[in-house]
Amino acid sequence: MVHVTRGFTGRHPATDDRLPPGQYLTDDFPVLSAGPTPAIRRDEWTFSVRDGDQALRSWTWDEFTALPAEDITVDIHCVTRWSRLDTTWRGVAIDDLLADVDTAAEYVLARSYGGYTTNLPLEDLLDGKAWIAYEHDGDDLPAEHGGPARLLVPHLYLWKSAKWIKSLDLVDDDDPGFWESLGYHDYGDPWREQRYQGD
Amino acid sequence: MTGSRAETATAHTLSLRVDEWSGHLPGQHVDVRLTAPDGYQAVRSYSLAAPADDCVIEITVQRLPGGEVSAFLTDIAMIGDELEVRGPLGNWFVWDQDDPSPVLLVAGGSGVVPLMSMIRARDEADIQTPFHLIHSVRTPQDRIYGDELTRLAAQAGGPSVTWLYTRTAPPTETRPPGRLRQNDLDDGSSRTSGATPTCFICGPTGFVEEAANHLLAAGHHADRIRTERFGGR
Ligand SMILES: Cc1cc2nc3c(=O)[nH]c(=O)nc-3n(C[C@H](O)[C@H](O)[C@H](O)COP(=O)(O)OP(=O)(O)OC[C@H]3O[C@@H](n4cnc5c(N)ncnc54)[C@H](O)[C@@H]3O)c2cc1C
Numbered sequence: 009m010v011h012v013t014r015g016f017t018g019r020h021p022a023t024d025d026r027l028p029p030g031q032y033l034t035d036d037f038p039v040l041s042a043g044p045t046p047a048i049r050r051d052e053w054t055f056s057v058r059d060g061d062q063a064l065r066s067w068t069w070d071e072f073t074a075l076p077a078e079d080i081t082v083d084i085h086c087v088t089r090w091s092r093l094d095t096t097w098r099g100v101a102i103d104d105l106l107a108d109v110d111t112a113a114e115y116v117l118a119r120s121y122g123g124y125t126t127n128l129p130l131e132d133l134l135d136g137k138a139w140i141a142y143e144h145d146g147d148d149l150p151a152e153h154g155g156p157a158r159l160l161v162p163h164l165y166l167w168k169s170a171k172w173i174k175s176l177d178l179v180d181d182d183d184p185g186f187w188e189s190l191g192y193h194d195y196g197d198p199w200r201e202q203r204y205q206g207d
Numbered sequence: 208m209t210g211s212r213a214e215t216a217t218a219h220t221l222s223l224r225v226d227e228w229s230g231h232l233p234g235q236h237v238d239v240r241l242t243a244p245d246g247y248q249a250v251r252s253y254s255l256a257a258p259a260d261d262c263v264i265e266i267t268v269q270r271l272p273g274g275e276v277s278a279f280l281t282d283i284a285m286i287g288d289e290l291e292v293r294g295p296l297g298n299w300f301v302w303d304q305d306d307p308s309p310v311l312l313v314a315g316g317s318g319v320v321p322l323m324s325m326i327r328a329r330d331e332a333d334i335q336t337p338f339h340l341i342h343s344v345r346t347p348q349d350r351i352y353g354d355e356l357t358r359l360a361a362q363a364g365g366p367s368v369t370w371l372y373t374r375t376a377p378p379t380e381t382r383p384p385g386r387l388r389q390n391d392l393d394d395g396s397s398r399t400s401g402a403t404p405t406c407f408i409c410g411p412t413g414f415v416e417e418a419a420n421h422l423l424a425a426g427h428h429a430d431r432i433r434t435e436r437f438g439g440r
Pocket of ligand 1: 274
């Protein structure tokens with residue numbers, strides 16, 4: 009039930025039909041994370057695809073950035089209600105990273121340097137829907153936005169696009185990640201306003 | 208809304224009576240939703256400022272010039288008005304009363320609100336865990352909860368409190384006004400020495416980023432630093 013607030017008229021900021029419900033447009037790129045920004049050196053960075061405890065594939069920075077990359081232009085939506093349209097990135101499609109991986113797993117747990125995790129259905133990372141991005145706006149991805157590299161899953165709230173990505177773990181069960189175990193929604197579709205558990 | 212009192216010229220504490228409230232943890236927040244007659248809605252997060260008093264909760268709102276929601280809550284909302292509130296939310300930026308580790312609290316501006324909730328919870332529960340609050344404010348007049356913090360700090364076993372002034376400092380202050388510096392936090396670290404403190408940093412995004420980097424440089428461990436970014440710069 010909608011309850012009208014006495015005296016509130018609102019500013020009605022400009023909207024756009026690309027803006028999911030409850031979001032506002034910004035040109036800023038606000039930074040949100042649970043703790044300080046990890047500083048990960050590129051010569052120490054590795055990224056792997058793992059099945060349980062076992063690394064199926066693993067790349068160093070040089071190996072990873074030698075992979076075929078794509079330029080990506082997408083809208084992004086943060087659960088804290090800001091959205092940005094037409095953000096530009098460069099990175100490697102998850103389809104390419106998983107091309108010769110044969111798995112029955114249906115879920116992925118993304119793991120980050122610093123210990124952050126987030127869970128996603130595997131199919132949400134495939135068919136051109138997700139990338140490991142290492143450039144933003146034509147520049148190296150800054151540490152506060154997840155550099156050296158982050159997951160990019162623009163069709164879900166941005167907490168799913170794990171910063172400082174370290175591995176994608178293929179898993180059979182959909183166990184909640186960091187924010188998901190702290191009350192956030194398991195899936196996080198901005199168009200259905202799946203912010204918190206129970207939405 | 209059952210109460211509104213000014214904390215400073217620009218910050219107001221609102222008391223809200225909610226139908227059912229089963230309590231919350233110090234550091235949690237609520238989402239407040241306002242609806243215009245034409246159905247337009249705006250939602251913002253506000254930290255809970257104190258432990259709940261039965262079904263009455265408190266938030267403290269800092270008015271931002273031209274702020275859509277903060278200016279409404281501080282200037283237009285009146286006792287008797289109904290607001291929609293969702294919560295408690297956020298299970299990460301919370302202080303665990305049973306954790307005996309000392310606590311270092313670092314606030315910029317209204318970022319003191321969830322930290323005050325921790326200080327008040329500690330006081331209510333009569334817990335002696337060492338607490339040190341560093342609050343960065345523009346001028347002495349911008350000290351939200353200034354009198355209460357001064358009173359608590361003067362009590363035996365109370366928290367220690369340091370204010371840092373960015374624009375105008377009181378005449379007794381030796382530190383020249385200015386933004387947060389590395390050695391402002393070194394002092395805070397030494398006061399909780401002996402055991403590794405849990406650190407809570409809260410305020411505008413840029414402030415939090417800077418404070419977190421200073422704490423890392425001072426040797427604090429990333430996994431003992433929790434941050435809450437209020438937005439803005
Ligand atoms: C978890 C959480 C807890 C919060 N708790 C509190 C609280 O206890 N008390 C409180 O006063 N606020 C708190 N905030 C901030 C609050 O949610 C709003 O962002 C703030 O009140 C501004 O909303 P507005 O509608 O008035 O301004 P808007 O109309 O949204 O914005 C006005 C302008 O100010 C900028 N801005 C927005 N927020 C800030 C900020 N915090 N500092 C500097 N500039 C800003 C915007 O970018 C914009 O340019 C909290 C935010 C979060 C995420």
